[in-house]
Amino acid sequence: MNLRNLALMAAAAAPLLLAAPAFVGGSAYAQTNIGTQAPEAALPFNMTSVATFSLPWRIAFLPDGRMLVTEKTGPIWLVTQAGDKKPVANVPKVLARGQGGMFGAYLSPHYATDHFVYITYAEPGEPGGSSLALARAKLTLKADGASLDELKVIWRDGERGEGGQFGAQVAFSPDKKYLFLTSGDRQRMTPAQDPNQPLGKILRLTLDGKPAPGNPMAGKTGAPTVPVIDPPADTEKAKTAPVVRTYAFTGPNLTPAETWSWGHRTPYGLAFAPDGKLWEAEMGPRGGDGLYLIEPGKNYGWPLERYAVNYNGVPIPNPDTVPGITKPVLYWTPVIDPGNLMFYSGAMFPQWKGSAFVSGLGTRTLNRVVIDGATAKSAERWNAGHRIRDVEQGPDGALWLLEDASPGGLFKLTPK
Numbered sequence: 001m002n003l004r005n006l007a008l009m010a011a012a013a014a015p016l017l018l019a020a021p022a023f024v025g026g027s028a029y030a031q032t033n034i035g036t037q038a039p040e041a042a043l044p045f046n047m048t049s050v051a052t053f054s055l056p057w058r059i060a061f062l063p064d065g066r067m068l069v070t071e072k073t074g075p076i077w078l079v080t081q082a083g084d085k086k087p088v089a090n091v092p093k094v095l096a097r098g099q100g101g102m103f104g105a106y107l108s109p110h111y112a113t114d115h116f117v118y119i120t121y122a123e124p125g126e127p128g129g130s131s132l133a134l135a136r137a138k139l140t141l142k143a144d145g146a147s148l149d150e151l152k153v154i155w156r157d158g159e160r161g162e163g164g165q166f167g168a169q170v171a172f173s174p175d176k177k178y179l180f181l182t183s184g185d186r187q188r189m190t191p192a193q194d195p196n197q198p199l200g201k202i203l204r205l206t207l208d209g210k211p212a213p214g215n216p217m218a219g220k221t222g223a224p225t226v227p228v229i230d231p232p233a234d235t236e237k238a239k240t241a242p243v244v245r246t247y248a249f250t251g252p253n254l255t256p257a258e259t260w261s262w263g264h265r266t267p268y269g270l271a272f273a274p275d276g277k278l279w280e281a282e283m284g285p286r287g288g289d290g291l292y293l294i295e296p297g298k299n300y301g302w303p304l305e306r307y308a309v310n311y312n313g314v315p316i317p318n319p320d321t322v323p324g325i326t327k328p329v330l331y332w333t334p335v336i337d338p339g340n341l342m343f344y345s346g347a348m349f350p351q352w353k354g355s356a357f358v359s360g361l362g363t364r365t366l367n368r369v370v371i372d373g374a375t376a377k378s379a380e381r382w383n384a385g386h387r388i389r390d391v392e393q394g395p396d397g398a399l400w401l402l403e404d405a406s407p408g409g410l411f412k413l414t415p416k
Helices: 003-011
Strands: 045-053 056-061 067-071 076-079 085-089 102-107 116-124 130-142 145-156 167-172 178-183 201-206 225-229 244-248 259-262 266-272 278-283 289-294 330-332 338-343 356-360 365-372 375-383 388-393 399-403 408-415
Touching: 045 067, 045 399, 056 102, 056 388, 056 399, 056 408, 067 102, 076 145, 102 167, 116 145, 116 167, 130 167, 145 201, 178 266, 266 356, 278 338, 289 338, 330 375, 356 388, 365 388
Parallel strands: 085 145, 167 266, 266 338, 338 388
Antiparallel strands: 045 408, 056 067, 067 076, 076 085, 102 116, 116 130, 130 145, 167 178, 178 201, 201 259, 225 244, 266 278, 278 289, 289 330, 338 356, 356 365, 365 375, 388 399, 399 408
């Protein structure tokens, strides 16, 4: 099936529900569109260029203040705060094609004693294509750089197709026992609703990559169905008269035991708030980027709904018309293209302590959101002048940004 038909499938999807009894959902709060918010007139911070990379993706700060910076093209660098770069050895081979490549490096919650680093990347397959892989290795720091030793892949998505939206973001539970991993839908659309596949899901794993105990879907069976669209050949006609049929997913109808939530599209942002709640930011198509409160066993709707039209102009069902799904707390139409999500806890910007920050790729913005329990309110949007892939907090409380470009900058933000 070509990409055009896949887009039509999602665009015309009718509000049918999964039949599996474990799959429940719903939102108890109002949705707010903040896509039209204008940037602030002035920046309240200095933005200093520190270094450049080729399509940098993620920053991971080490206890000594240095950082690991990943590049989508494959390398990982050990970088000082002055911008000196040294390559990290023994990095796994990646397939840097389309939206695939090297994604993030994340320090173990017990790094002080185990020195583990977790790596997410597009792992080359045979005879082609790639899987989303999660690997763990010991980071050895040396005078002339660093190396990843005893590297082992501890989880794969099993998909060997080309490209797609991988997700690949990691967040560790506040009790430091579990690892949450986002798995994008790889532009396959319907797998996000298929209980037999890990695509389009948020997963909860042990620190060695196994399904975590107590996951909501473990052992659940059923006969789930979702819409499949038989679109008219005429795209204009499809906007008003899609033909819908349904089918039951083939396979064992046994939900993977690592599934925590499902119905996700491009989950690039994942982080725990100070109160322990899990939040996620993901991209929509032409509209409908969302900030979601993630709860176990809930369906987040893709590709059944979004506050958006699809890339070909075909409307997607409005989430308010689709029962059984969990809607975003905030959404962006037009989109900002969220690249990451983090919560600030530092002292350099005390007025922002506890705030969430979302990086904007398409809008070239940094976005602050105030979250209180299960509610969220947009605060400032600043024009950073660059496609912002990542925003992270340094040890001293400075904010650091990565630019999605080649060359792409590493920037340090400090108060004016």
